[in-house]
Amino acid sequence: MRAALRWAHSDLRTHRGEALFLVLATAGIVVSLLLATALFGYATNPWQRVFTQARGAHVWLHTAPKADTGRLTELDGVESVAGPYPTSSVTVASRGSRASVELRGTAERPSVGRPLITSGHWLDPAAPDGVVLESRLARALLAQPGDTLTVPGTARTLTVVGVADSAEPRYRPGEQPGQVWALPSAVPHPGGQVIGLRLTDPDDTDYAVQRAVTVLGAGAIGEVSTWKQARAEAQGDNRLLGQVLGLFGLGALIAAGLAVHGAIGTRIRGHLRDISVLKAIGFTPGQVVRIFLLQHLTYALLGAVAAAALTQALGSRVPGRLGDAVGVWQGLPGSTAALVVVPAGAVLFIGATTGLAAWRAGRVSPVPVPRPAAPLGGRLSGVARRALGARVPPALILGWHQAFTRRPRSLGTIARLTLPLLLIVVAMSAWTTIDRFHSSPERVGLPTALSVRADANLGERDARALLERDPQVAAAYPGVEVAALVPGQTATIALRGLGTHAEPYPYTLAEGRAARGPDEAVAGQGLLDLLDVRVGDWVRMTVGDQPQVLHIVGRSIEPENAGRVVSTSLDTLRENDPGLRPTLYQLRLDPGADPHRVADRLAETGRGHLDVHTVTNPADGLSPLRAVVLGLIAVLALIGLIELLTAIGGTVREGERDLLALKAIGLSPRQITAITITATGCTTLAAVVVATALGLPLAHWLIDAQGRWSGIGAGIAHGPSLVLLLPLGAAAVLGAVVLAALPAARAARRRLADTLSAVA
Known part of the structure; x- marks a missing residue:
């Protein structure tokens, strides 16, 4: 021992x-x-904990105000229900921030879908204007118990008495309204109602939705959300x-x-x-x-x-x-x-x-x-001999020969050095893709920077004129967004009508073509996967009582709503409903314009008639990934350094047997050192070339696979430019040469007695 x-x-x-x-x-x-x-x-x-403690509902149905939701309690598989609660869609403001919310009237604290109070207290009849905010909404509004919320365009105010966690889909600016619980007296003119179903078997969610739609009728269902969607979003x-x-x-x-x-x-x-x-x-x-x-x-x-x-x-x-x-x-x-x-x-x-x-x-x-006297690489190749005859420095020829003629060993060294370099290329591709979301959002499905909702008191012509009057607004695309039931009536998707045939909305297409004709539409990857359709198919959906049949002619990159979006022009939707008027406007700004400043200016100009939000960039939530990528590159560089030191040590040891022969033919110690350096540099260069050739397509495949899984869709991957790849390769080769220089010089200057003992 x-x-x-x-x-x-x-x-x-x-x-x-x-x-x-x-x-x-x-x-x-x-x-x-x-x-x-x-x-x-x-x-x-965290979401699972909230869902369990709140006895969350597995299905939430938004219905018309007069829908007979009491019949849902008799459905097979329904354990209990939450509601129905009267709801009203309003906009609230606090400390300069605005948010679209769903005001939900409830007299008592629910037993199913029970909000978990994190600060403040539950509703009190002694405070009829008191409300409880969902926690993410409260953070967006910078609101806490005791603060006052205003309703733009009216003299109404609401007092925050509590903040609560909920297992329902959370607030997302411009996409998902926030939850606000209030007393029924605070919802005097409800525009709908919502009811939650807690099931005995959560795996029967799709079947329960089908039964509910059958009982109430498709025209009575406005929107459906399930626990699976809420969990995925959380x-x-x-x-x-x-x-x-x-x-x-x-x-x-x-x-x-x-x-x-x-x-x-x-x-x-x-x-x-x-x-x-x-x-x-x-x-x-x-x-x-x-x-x-x-x-x-x-x-x-x-x-x-x-x-x-x-x-x-x-x-x-x-x-x-x-x-x-x-x-x-x-x-x-x-x-x-x-x-x-x-x-x-x-x-x-x-x-x-x-x-x-x-x-x-x-x-x-x-x-x-005893070690074999002949080098394992064998004789010089014909190309090498002709290069020597052309007076190419012998150090370069012999270094290349030493690096690549011992094929099994050389290939193993190159493979081990390639793997960390390949992963570094993949990491750099992930970094570049995130930067692309920030620098060129129009190329990844975000052609507009602001989303504006106008109230009913502002006409279409007046709203567009008000928006386009701003000097930094390049275009304003009118549109509507409604919830539509998919075939089979198991879930709802977002149906959008944006732009007109004269001024089409600039969708970012990854497949197919733009929707130009009647009944043509483009869809996100999430919708194609949900309906199991492809570009070129026809899809049928239901909006209220009205069926809508669309021809999918292209796949758009859709960062919102998990890609479960089908988009057409506003003119196409007006063919079924001539009285349809736009409820939202997507604004494309001039290059260099600050979306937040333009949003503040439009909100002030609109005098309470405009609800302006910046379009959420999915890369904003991936900012921690930058630090992660840097840390991973550092770890991979350490691993590559270990393999590089191993390769240098092996090259130096293998060159010891040839040292006497090289000195005998007249090569100086400097030339012998150059042979080892050249061998190391060639090995590293080969690893860099292989890592780049394999890493770029692998990175594209991984990033696009993640895009398909998330619903955004393939086509978002963007590899690093030559400006980044060339310094990476140069740094790897130069670092290898520098690291090899000292041990190679020491080995070249060894005494003959030491060399003889090493060879013996």
Whole structure:
């Protein structure tokens, strides 16, 4: 045991940098995996906790005011109901912020779909103008108990008495109105009613919706929302961040395992004589294997323990969403187990790859075998010989020959170095795609910057004139958005009519063509998946009592409503309803215009008749991904550095046998050094080329697959430009050359006696 420890200590002193990089890389990998686990837990658990405590309804139906909702209690599978509650759509304002809300009248605190009070108290009959706000809406309005809300265009005010969490779909500016609970007296002229159904079997949600629509009639149903939609919206970007961290963490773990495998293999080839001596003095093959295995397991264990300790102690202090996620995750029942299982799994994986490489050390013969005199690469190729005849510097020719003629070993080195570089290219593609959402939103389905809703007192012509009068408004597209029942009547989708045939709305198309003729429409990926249709198909939907049949001629990139949107022109919808008037306007601004300033100016000009919102950019919720990408690139760079040091060490050792021959033919130490540097640079350049060639299409496939899964659709991926790729490749090659220069120079200046002992 003492001899084994002395051997391990000597090896550690020789390879201190490699050991440090391995510890740091393992720590980075485990931190990534732990953060991914935390984000998955954070994405799912809070909503599930609220849904359970609130006894949430599995289906919410928005119906006409006179619909006989009492019949729904008799449906099979309905355990209990919430409501019906009278509702009214209004706009409220607080501290300069405005929001569209659904005012819901309820005399008592519901037992199903029960709002969970987080601050303040529930409604009190002694305060007839008191309201309770859903928590996200309260944050958007910067409102808290005691504040007063105004209703623009009227003298009415509402007093916030409480803020509550709800398991229903949350407030999203311009898409989903916020929930406001009030006494029935505060909803004097309801425009509809809402009822919630809690089912005995949540998996029967689609069937329950079908039965409800059959009982009430399609014309009585305005909108349907289910618990599955609410859960998916609540998970949102957190789940995406978790997937990114998990994917890159696993990829980095594989890259680290391969790097360790290559490092041990190279070290074994360089210490064959020492291993033979160990066996000659009594070491068994098992002991030799255990020396390498325990040594690298110790490095991995140090990194994993450090990562777990840092995540536990400092994870919740990370600013932003990552810190919130870790803080919530640490309070979940399974967090302690994950804090042990994830690092243990990483250590075991590295141990498995270490064991495979160390097994070769156990097979080394106790009798040293002389190295072959001829180089493994064989003779120079005809091209190399002709290049030498053309007076190409011999260092370049021999370096290239040394890098690529030992094919199995060279290909293995290139493959191990390619993997971290490939993942870096994928990470850079993710960064570039996010930047594209900010720099060119019109290319990813966001051609307009503002969404405006005008009240009924403002005519269409007056509204457009008021909007287009602003000097920074380039175009105002009138439109309507209604909820439509899909075939089978199991869910509702968003049906939009935007723009006219004379002034078509500038949709961002990823497939097909624009909708120009009558009954033509474009649809988002989420709608195509929901209805199981493709571009070129006809779809039928129901808006109230009126059927609407549309021909899908193109697929648009739709960042809103999970892509469950079908869009046509306002003129097409007016063919079924000539009296249809626009209720919203999408505004395209001049380049460089500040949407917030234009929104404030329009709200002031409208004098309460305009409800102006900035269009939500999905990339705004992915800002933590930038820091994640930078951290992952750093971890992958460490892994690449480990493999690079291994490749340099192997190249230097393999060149020792040729040192005497190179000096004999008259090459100077500087030229011999250049051979090793050239070999290292060629190997790294090959890895960069392969990583770029494979990484770009892989990144496009992964990002587009995520786009399809989220409903936005494929076509959003954007790879890094040459301005980023060329510096990456140049830095990798230049770094390899710089790292190889010192050990190559030392090896070239070794004494002949040392060289003879190394070759013997």
